[in-house]
Amino acid sequence: MVMRELSGMLPAVVTDAIAQEGEALTEIRLRPGCRVRLVSGRKDRFCGAPLAAEDFRRLLGAMMEHSYYAREEELAQGYFTMRNGCRVGVCGAYAPSPGGGLVMRAIGSACIRVAREVRGCATPLVERMLALGAKGTILLSRPGMGKTTLLRDAARLLSASGLTVGIADERHELAACRDGVPTLDVGERSDVADGCPKHLAMERLVRSMAPDVIVTDEIGNARDAEVLRETARQGVALLASAHAAGFDDLRRGMLGALTDGGVFSLAVLLEGAPGRIAEMRALSAAA
Amino acid sequence: MTLRLALAAVIVAACGLCGAALARAEERRWRMLQDTVSGLKRLRVQIVHLREPLARALKQSGAQLLAATAEHLDGAPCAAEAWRQTWSVAGSRGGAGDCLSAQDVQALERLFDRLGESGCADQDAAIRACAAELEEAAENARQRAMATNRLYTSLGLLLGLALAVLVV
Known part of the structure; x- marks a missing residue:
């Protein structure tokens, strides 16, 4: 492309x-x-x-x-x-x-x-998510490890599984929308809030599109964290990514607070090669 | 004699039409400027409020010269170069913009030198400045078109009559 x-x-x-x-x-x-x-x-x-x-x-x-x-x-x-x-x-x-x-x-x-679609790369992640009842999932990796590609495929697969997916695509990377219409395959049950700041996009998606899952990329500030907490409280599952070196980062800062608050039930670490899932770890609120 | 009278009538009509055609050149300029000013106002909305990509904003402006520039934008290093390519066709004899004055063209050149190259506030200022300049030129062109329309048509008819008298 x-x-x-x-x-x-x-x-x-x-x-x-x-x-x-x-x-x-x-x-x-x-x-x-x-x-x-x-x-x-x-x-x-x-x-x-x-x-x-x-x-x-x-x-x-x-x-x-x-x-x-x-x-x-x-x-x-x-x-x-x-x-x-x-x-x-x-x-x-x-x-x-x-x-x-x-x-x-x-x-x-x-x-x-280079943005690309790697169909099927998120299959293990989505299977695990669905097995846990589509609970909050955080994707961790260093930059350039394929988080966005994985999220895009996960959105497509979650959509294919019958869930309504809301995508908060602040930087136009997940769905590459043109006039609000995705040009990349993010699934037939997916709605994309394109170019809107994540915290506002998530609020709007919950209010107007009744998603089962919200997918968003690179959470990183207090506003995002606040809306993530509120969204989880309203019973919407989250699939988000964040820059992190490893699971230890889940004990610190914003990620630590979200994990402690029970926003995420599953953490996935990408490591070794782009798109390679090194480990998936179920989390408890006390993790 | 009948033939001479017919020829005289043709001469009068032809000269009258020539006069009207000369008058229409000014009217064409007025209309082209009006079209461009309306297009610039729409372009401003497309750029400043909707943040549409430049090629689409130019196309959706609806103005003939601006929309033509959009066609050259693909592959051009900048909007100024796309405008130069557009003007090389539109500004030639018989082209859509051949009725425009040098000042009109300079105003558009100044706009295209900045178009797409800076932030929203600067784009807003550049488009407003160009629209204001062309709007003033359009008003002058309108007044001149109204004045010259009668003058040139009358002069054409008078010249035709003079020639007809000579012929007859």
Whole structure:
């Protein structure tokens, strides 16, 4: 899919190399003056000639659909999402915004994280969830381990099992919606709140779509935690992901409080290789 | 004699039509500017309020020149380049924009230099500035079109009559 978006924008030698990497490709890293770096899991390779600054600018323009204004808030946080659901991390020069906060003044490098559908990768996770009665589940891993891919497939499988699924897709990565309609398969019983902050999306989904399960990516702040608690209290199961190095993180901070509060009954750790479920651990409120 | 009278009538009609055609050039400019200003107002809503991607925002503006630029956006490094490609066709003789003045085109160039390249507040300011400039130009064009419409048509008819007298 990423090839379709980038075709015609990258030199032929690079698109050929991307095609060779196939499904293994996880990231494409671009920097003006440097060769394109393709990352497949833990391996990487450089290809093509160094990228001219003008070509880098052209690529970014196309990836942002020439619409900086539409991605202003995302860019201030260091990323934007392409229309195909690929998240592009960016780094460069920031400047203070007149309204407070920061604006990205110039982009010096970009990392395209390739969004993909791996059908069936979440089967063990969903089977375990359903066996436990579709209770709250937290997916833990370091960045780049395939949490989003797993969540997407889990949403599809939960939907296929007959549950109504609500997806709080703040960063457009889970369903890659176009005008509110998912372009990736997240299941026929799934409703997606696209581009809406997670805590607001979860409230709206519960209020208006009566989901059995809410799926959301990368929880990380107190507002998210508060709404997760409230959603669980209302009897809606949760499937969320969070950055963590291991199960020990469930004893600390926000994750610790949520676990203690009984929001999550199952924790899943991805480790070793992208998408690889290293361990699933049932939790008790006292964990 | 009948033939001469018929020829005279044709000359009068032809000159009158030429005068009217000259007058219509100003009217065309007025209409094109009006179309562009309306399009810019819709474009502002699409960009500032709906955050639509630029190509779609331009298409949905409904203005002829703006929608044509959307067609060139794919593959162009920026909106300014897409506008240059659009103008190379629209600005040529017989093109949709050949009635526009150099100032009108400069206002659009300034807009496209910024379009899609900055945050919402700046986009808002750029579109408002361009719309205000073109709105003023449209009003001037309307007044001139009304004045020149009668003048050029009358001058054409008078010239036709003069030639007809010479012929007859």
